[in-house]
Amino acid sequence: MIQVDLNSIAIDARGLPVVLLKPSVPRPDLRxxxxxxxxxxxATAIMVALEGAVLERPMSYDLMARLLDAMDARVEKVAVTKLEGGTFxxxxxxxxxxxxxxxxxxPSDSIALALRVHAPIFVAEExxxxxxIQEGELTDAEEEEQVEQFSEFLDTVDPDDFRG
Known part of the structure; x- marks a missing residue:
């Protein structure tokens, strides 16, 4: 398992949210x-966690964290373990x-929870x-454009859409 960081969250060319994970410690054989x-x-839940925003009502991931805390349990780690048929x-x-x-x-639920409880994120090396995607295949301009597109999405989303 390789420990990773959430490098960015963006919108792809089709308008779909994507997280980009990158190994925490650079390796020449795995860039x-x-x-x-x-x-x-x-994606919204992950952005809320990244920004440290406090919402009026807890999101599901906040509730998960609170339930684990109430049960004296903690998230040791989350890991993306396999890829089968295009599904992680x-x-x-x-x-x-x-x-x-x-x-x-x-993976999306795991990452959203890990960010809230400050647990490490891992990905299987295979x-x-x-x-x-090899580093360098995504240019800085493309990455910047994706981040900008996702920011625009966040500007238009209504927080009431996520209240239970």
Missing amino acids: VFLPIWIGGQE FAEITLDTLTGQQVIDAR VLREAG
Whole structure:
């Protein structure tokens, strides 16, 4: 497993949100970004966590974090573990009173939770090698344009769309 950082969140050419993960420690043999396409609500949840924004009502991921805290459990790590048929799979590893528990999850949910509880994010090396984009394939201008497009999306989204 390779520890990664959330490098950026952007909108692709089709208008779909994508997170870009990058190894935390540069490796000459693995200079890649891993793009994972996610839903709009998950993208908003990730941006809220990145900005440290406090909403009037908790989002699902805030609720998850509070529930884990109330149960004396903590997120040890999240990991993108495999890629099958174009779908990424992830796991959330919890440290609980009854021992370690591993929960199947979507990468977008895992990342949104990890950002809230400050848990490390990992990706299986074979997933990075299979689905990663070589550094340099995405120009600074393209990355900047994607970030700008996502910012425009956030400007138009209504927070009430995400209230339960």
